[in-house]
Amino acid sequence: MSQKLVIIDTDAGIDDAQAIMMALAAPSLQILGITCCFGNTDVDNVCQNVLLVLSVCERTQIPVFQGAAGPLVGATKAFSDHFGTDGLGDVLEDRDPKWKEKLQTEHAVNAMIRLVADHPKQVSLVALGPLTNLALAIRLDPSFQQNLKELIVMGGNMEGKGNVSLCGEFNFVMDPESAFIVLEEYLCPTRIASWEYCCRNKLEWEFFEKLINEDTPAGRFMKMVTSKCWGYSKEAMLSKRDVYFGPGFVSYDAYAVAACIDVSVVTESIDCAVRVELQGELCRGMMVLDQRNILKKKHSVSVMKTCDLTKFRQLLMASLRQPCRK
Amino acid sequence: MSQKLVIIDTDAGIDDAQAIMMALAAPSLQILGITCCFGNTDVDNVCQNVLLVLSVCERTQIPVFQGAAGPLVGATKAFSDHFGTDGLGDVLEDRDPKWKEKLQTEHAVNAMIRLVADHPKQVSLVALGPLTNLALAIRLDPSFQQNLKELIVMGGNMEGKGNVSLCGEFNFVMDPESAFIVLEEYLCPTRIASWEYCCRNKLEWEFFEKLINEDTPAGRFMKMVTSKCWGYSKEAMLSKRDVYFGPGFVSYDAYAVAACIDVSVVTESIDCAVRVELQGELCRGMMVLDQRNILKKKHSVSVMKTCDLTKFRQLLMASLRQPCRK
């Protein structure tokens, strides 16, 4: 079987790290490059985090590109502390002083455009952070999206519930204009793992314990970075976030990568047009599903609804059994 | 048992007619007055519809007051055709040419203020239309809301799903500013029957058939006004509105009156602060629940979640066994 060509755009982030590891572990994927975007932390940290994950998994030959440092329009919102100030749980002591040398010099946006032009209709783009790089790519090359095989996004919401704002999900709220642009102008096949999808398909804390106790380099890394992070603390989550969806842990970005590796991980979807609200004190950045076709849009996306948790658990477990030669 | 004093503010509307009949049939309620507002049709039609319902039920001694002809700010949106152009299914041939004489001369807003001042902390205000009269009342008399016993509203939404717009419910979208004002400034105990609440507690079309075949003046009236109305047509609803919640009929405003008559009709609620989004192309008029207290509001409302359908069916049946002497 030929491998699926993949570009991962990320704002890593512990859950991005988890998702990248899942992609690295998948024999069916060939990762052409990883593009970095601000989000869970600043873009310098994101680049370092991605390089570190590749190093832990012994896959440093995958090129890493630096991208957007802030949203398309307006000031950058405060970074979330969900995954620590540095995006990896604030437990790392020594950062690689030579990280910049390990980055590619090409800008993430130009790299995206080049890689997709080199493999027209063959690349799956998996977007795990704010969609700024994707919006810039289509502004520099309006044909960029046409040449994608597919787009898979972690972000947005489907029930009007938000995490960072009253009705907004983090990735979309960090750059609503870019989310709007991508959902209006990317006409390639598109699948979306919304916040509520991830939360409604939570896993048990017991499984989390098993997961991070995998005795491998990746497992030990994941145990370390989640060790002080409230987003991976059963107690903290009980008191803060479980108000809507009940207890459990959520590795958001992994749901998008899982859907890329194996379409059958998603057992139920809603096919409809979507749009991002750009205005409002409460609803800016909210993704809206247009199930009754009020907007008369021609392009529909697939909004994930139900996840095959057995398969998803297997992909998570596999992701921590690294490094694995490919 | 002393009766509950009630003012009904309405934009009647077939479902308002149904709801008013339910209130008229309830021995525990004493209706001090019915105030009219534009909404399902223009306010002149609303007044006539209310007078007609009172006439059918032989309760013409209840005073009816004319109120707002349009929203607080901006132009009036096109009236919904959900209940026909005249609000009562467009089947009535002869309108009473002397209807204006049967109205009170006092403006609805002044009447509200006076009636509540006469019975401080004793009046339940049940709002079945756009909240314009309620917003105006508090502007003319800031203490108005303090003197209410309670407020029960049919309107808004709780899952980001709308009926008239992508995320907006009819009553709130027709006058978002008034909905905003009422939910921010009415600090009396408040219960809300949102659109999704009504839809998630739909009744079976079989029950609807039984209901409208009640051989009483009220029953015959309801059968007549629903006869040509797509909102009460099983076939029309299957193709248009049941996309979210599955088949069934919904008599929206009746859910609010039922909650006024018997608190135990609502078996589950969410207590939280709410706010109305005023901006946006998609979300203007959307009600948002603040279950995590992000807005730091002090005032919480009770958002209805589950309905005791057995009790609700009984109240509906009783409403059509009219006139009934009290």
Added chain:
Amino acid sequence: MSQKLVIIDTDAGIDDAQAIMMALAAPSLQILGITCCFGNTDVDNVCQNVLLVLSVCERTQIPVFQGAAGPLVGATKAFSDHFGTDGLGDVLEDRDPKWKEKLQTEHAVNAMIRLVADHPKQVSLVALGPLTNLALAIRLDPSFQQNLKELIVMGGNMEGKGNVSLCGEFNFVMDPESAFIVLEEYLCPTRIASWEYCCRNKLEWEFFEKLINEDTPAGRFMKMVTSKCWGYSKEAMLSKRDVYFGPGFVSYDAYAVAACIDVSVVTESIDCAVRVELQGELCRGMMVLDQRNILKKKHSVSVMKTCDLTKFRQLLMASLRQPCRK
């Protein structure tokens, strides 16, 4: 010559006090009532200030009505300190403890509606504060504006320059929705004294000195209330407000009353449609002139442009020669 019937709606304010005195001194005006609105200070202070001005001028038979305590939509903005916390320069020591008894019990909005209905097409309404009472009047009685003889407003702007916000004038910014409603829905003849009109027709500080040294009850009152007020201080204004229009003092509201007393005080006007911007961080509340008829509005207003300063000075001088029997 028959007198012009006038209702003054005011948020007094020193310049309102000056304007009311000008109206009281005009033999050609008969003041039917003064309606009060929040604005320069809270509406309780406004009522007391108006009663005090009438008392100084020995005209206490003119009825005073309390109106809106805040804007139509949203929270009340902080009151300006332009005329002191109490609106009259914070120099008054003893307030009349029985002021409430001297007010009419009828609400300002209901009084406006009644007075205009009693004198259809005969009343000039002069609005000197936020337009909240006027917006409420048309909501309670949509025909109210048709029965006015004319409307004269102090407020708004004509060059995109603001005083309280970057592009917004105080009266309009305090309640943009009401300003919008009045300029969209009042179709009677309308004249507007914008902020820039007042500022471009400033008077000399030398004249101000002469004015407040008029040895009459009104003169002594005006000297007292302006004594500690930076808005009437040559030095303070030099450093703060004169950036746009050069030195001089501006008695804003007096320009509107002067235009009511004598149309020839305004020597040049722009006739065009106008609209108020409701949105934006910078422009909310800004009045826009549509000189090229882009909006296709049918109703034009007269935006004052040039003032006959000789006549205006005479009216100001006359206003301080009170009490004068009428």
Added chain:
Amino acid sequence: MSQKLVIIDTDAGIDDAQAIMMALAAPSLQILGITCCFGNTDVDNVCQNVLLVLSVCERTQIPVFQGAAGPLVGATKAFSDHFGTDGLGDVLEDRDPKWKEKLQTEHAVNAMIRLVADHPKQVSLVALGPLTNLALAIRLDPSFQQNLKELIVMGGNMEGKGNVSLCGEFNFVMDPESAFIVLEEYLCPTRIASWEYCCRNKLEWEFFEKLINEDTPAGRFMKMVTSKCWGYSKEAMLSKRDVYFGPGFVSYDAYAVAACIDVSVVTESIDCAVRVELQGELCRGMMVLDQRNILKKKHSVSVMKTCDLTKFRQLLMASLRQPCRK
């Protein structure tokens, strides 16, 4: 004297063509490249128009780069017909079929970044169209603006008067977000030729006649492209645009280039912070001057106020005496 290094960003446009000719004719300028942006017409036409102007002036060695085809966010607004559908007065019959080959393959935004990086602190960027390329440049390279010597913009407004919308100037309204970004984030010395500046410094139609009758290749070209264009028709302008500023013709973009060639062309300026309003039906895209420093911005720009018309006429005349060897 060493030459000033210049990049011209343009949406040519007849007035852009005029402005480019002025730059080409200036011995003190060295044009490093011309970057193209949608605006007066689509970006394909803009590229062809620029190539044509360079050809007429025999300066085809100057590299031309294609840039943004639409605004940063949202759909492209209808192009203005001010300068004809093709931007050059709709009089050209034969377009060069090989125009694409004469363009550089590098994207305008990448070219801008490269050229400025190659000459840090030495390049004057003159922006004559929507500011999309400039906004994208700073997103791809946040340090881009720091390395500019100066930025000169034709666009925006200073008195709340608009040309395409009630309060908005064409270049800014075509892409308000980009205008916002540039005015917030470009901290290099910045000068702005607003719409009102250009209009208040109109030239006489007599001079226009003289100008276009210059018997040179450039003169004949300009006479041809203005021949059917209402924007250069005395009669058309009398009826449409002269409502604000009186009769005369305005070659907008030329005012920006003139200011680049000779700072003494601008005899009076306002130094203050500016911001672009992003919201509102009336004011979206409007530039606002903050002369009282309400926004507390640290960066001020120079808003041009008065033009030395003698010098400006000389530069215009010189621009049509081409080709001139340099």
